[in-house]
Amino acid sequence: MTSENVRYNDYDRFARTYGRQNETGPYNADYERPAILDLAGDVRDLRVLDAGCGTGVLAAELTERGARVTGMDLSGSMLEIARARLGPDASLRQGDLSAPLPFSDNVFELILSSLVMHYLHHWEPTLREFRRVLSPGGRVVLSTHHPFMDMRISGSDDYFGTYQYTENWFRDEQTMAMRFWHRPLRAMLAAFETSGFTVSAIREPEPRERMADSAPDVYRYLTHNPQFIFFELTPATP
Helix, strand or coil: CCHHHCCCCCCCCCHHHHHHHHHHCHHHHHHHHHHHHHHHCCCCCCEEEEECCCCCHHHHHHHHCCCEEEEEECCHHHHHHHHHHHCCCCEEEECCCCCCCCCCCCCEEEEEEECCHHHCCCCHHHHHHHHHHEEEEEEEEEEEECHHHHHHHHCCCCCCCCEEEEEEEEECCEEEEEEEEECCHHHHHHHHHHCCEEEEEEECCCCCCCHHHHCHHHHHHHCCCCCEEEEEEEECCC
16 A cells, blocks of 8 residues: 555554553553643533543543533544544534534533544644633643654654654554644644633643653653643633
């Protein structure tokens, strides 16, 4: 198969493999997920959009903490797993975050987007939709690839550019062809500003201490190298 025929980011094909890794793998279970939940804070009784919910691991945690969660993802196979995890009454929608969202204005008090934005070439349309469906006083909490991580993986020496790169993931004897977008921090901040948001927090978390025992090599790596970067956004005042 030539590179032109490769299907990138095919989560329908490896939904179960990815779901297992996302639930228990150290990068998610002991690093990204705890960090985004910490930044989200108290979610009791909040209407939450889990934008890019995948197999529903984060949505399950939010629901357990008392949130009223709506999950949305592009992959139907991922949503099937999420439905089995969350139950038949869970609010789940299939949709593309680069397109207009299928929700009315001002309906969510919190939008969480976990490791999604690096799949998108243009951030502004998605962020403007987040702004539209967010209620007054609401927040967006998101995580994405740290730009330094992109440079390590892509092998590029261009920090300030915005460009696409590919990576092969190996999971359960499967090769998963992935495609992402690198952008520098200044481009991220500009997208937030032009989409009507103020950045209220930026985090570069370190891994949980328990990873030192469960995955010592990953722990040592993450204590010296940034993997993801986290933002809390609030609507800018006119």
